[in-house]
Amino acid sequence: MRNEVKIGILGLVSIVLLIWGYNFLQGKNIFSSDIVANAVFTSVDGLNIAAPVTISGYKVGAVTNIKPSPDYSHVIVEMNIQDGTKIPKDARAVLVQPSLMGGKEISLKFVGDCGNDCLESGGTLQGNVSGMVDGILEVADPYLGKIDTILGAVAKLSMDDNKQLNATFKELQGVVTNVKVLTDLVNNLLVSSSVNISVALSNLKKITGNIKDSNGEITSMLQNINTITTQVKDADLEKTIASAKEALDNINQVVNGLDGTLSKANNMIDNIGKITDFENQNGLVAALFNDKNFKGDIDEVVENLNLLLQDIRLHPERYKTVLSGKYKPYKPVDQDPKLKDGKDPKDQ
Structure with a gap:
């Protein structure tokens, strides 16, 4: 199909659509x-x-x-x-x-x-x-009947022999008078309170000014609070609490060990007390110290030990034969208190 025919058909369709659209906008439908x-x-x-x-x-x-x-x-x-x-x-x-x-x-x-x-x-x-x-x-026809009814009621009320309408008007006049008095009182109250209101507004203005002047400090404080809360949030609280709990458990174990140690020490002290019961002389040590024979034996042992040390000091050569295995007869020391009769105890 040639382009001229296509253009002609397109133009015809456009004209038909234009006519139909124009008539459609006017309320007509040609089809x-x-x-x-x-x-x-x-x-x-x-x-x-x-x-x-x-x-x-x-x-x-x-x-x-x-x-x-x-x-x-x-x-x-x-x-x-x-x-x-x-x-x-x-x-x-x-x-x-x-x-x-x-x-x-x-x-x-x-x-x-x-x-x-x-x-x-x-x-x-x-x-x-x-x-x-x-x-x-x-539109107003449905309401006209109601209006007629209302007007009839008002006319009937105005023709009432008891003069109720006049009394109602008088009461309304009294109410209006009272309202006027009340409004005068409110006006006087507002006038008398205007100074206080001005002072209150001035104080409020000063307060808002102080808040405005402290805005920087308040902002800094809020930033510090935000930093603290961020640090608390970022901190590993669960791990810290677990470590603290473990430390407390170790302390409890140490305390329990100390309790056992103290209990053993108390038992030992009780045993020592039983051994060294000097007051009642029931202990082993107290019994030894209070035994006269034991005391005499101790004195004798101490005296002999002194004599032995003196002999070692004066005649050390005597004790060299211990290693050689040779026996030398003992020569008593002059005026030996143990030899009261001048004889060696071994010869007796």
């Missing part, structure tokens, strides 16, 4: 069999193209065109109504404004079913204009 009807109005102030066409508030179409008659005596409004909508030929097209803030629309008013004699494309309907007051009355 459907909707009903296209006209309505004649004396004035259409506020009505725009694409405004809805409704039946009892339900949208059945849209305004597609607005144009004046050839003599400008009236305005012809073209409407596109959905296919299948049965509208009598004597129906009225009423221009209404459903809300104060909304735009105007066309409402189709009729009674009953049209049967087989219904409005077709190209037909014309008589148009009427509904004022804003009529729309407001339709």
Whole structure:
């Protein structure tokens, strides 16, 4: 296929889409069999193209065109109504404004079913204009009865023989007077307290100023706290606690060992006390020291030891024969206290 043919087809499709889009924005659908009807109005102030066409508030179409008659005596409004909508030929097209803030629309008013004699494309309907007051009355109609009831009750109350309304007004006047007195008291209180309020605000200003001046110190303190908490967080507390627990266990073992050692020492001291019981003379050592024969024997042993040491000092040659195995007879020392009769104990 040649490029010129492709360009021609693309241009034709674009034109068709453009026409269809333009009509669609105006509420028309050239590919459907909707009903296209006209309505004649004396004035259409506020009505725009694409405004809805409704039946009892339900949208059945849209305004597609607005144009004046050839003599400008009236305005012809073209409407596109959905296919299948049965509208009598004597129906009225009423221009209404459903809300104060909304735009105007066309409402189709009729009674009953049209049967087989219904409005077709190209037909014309008589148009009427509904004022804003009529729309407001339709909205306010349910409340009018209630307003009448309230007004009747007020009128009945004002004609009461007991003059209750006048008494109520007097009470209200008294309440208003009391409220006025109360407001005067509040004003006086505020005036008298204004100085205190000013002082309090001044103190508050000073406090905030001090806080502002100390902002650097507060920031530094917060940074230090943050550093401490970070160090505590990073520290291996579990390992430290385990080490401390192990140290405590070792200390407990040492304490238990000391307890055993002290217990043994106490037993030893008790045994020593039993051995050296000098007070009751029941101990072994006390018994030895208090035995007179034992004391005499000890004295004799000490005396003999002194004599032996004296003899070794005076005659050391005597003790050299111990190694040679030769025996030399003992020559007593002059005036030996052990030889009272001048004889050697070995000769006796």
